[in-house]
Amino acid sequence: IYFERGLAYYSTHQYKKAFHDFQNSIEMKYNVGESHYMTGLCWLSIAKKEKACESFKLGFLYGDSLSTKTMNEICK
Secondary structure (H helix, E strand, O other): HHHHHHHHHHHHOOOOHHHHHHHHHHHHOOOOOHHHHHHHHHHHOOOOHHHHHHHHHHHOOOOOHHHHHHHHHHHO
């Protein structure tokens, strides 16, 4: 539920709420890689590139392909 609600919040630009839901999803070990990726996108939305890159790296470690792609494009 947290992950899906986080996606809904993200799509309506409610990044703070989305961030918290993705963090809860990670804590509950659900869609961990993708949740880290979405957390990274939330960080990017408030211009926190360094934090975003940390999240993308964690997503990469959990095998999320979008995290890998975004990390390679943004975190140079």
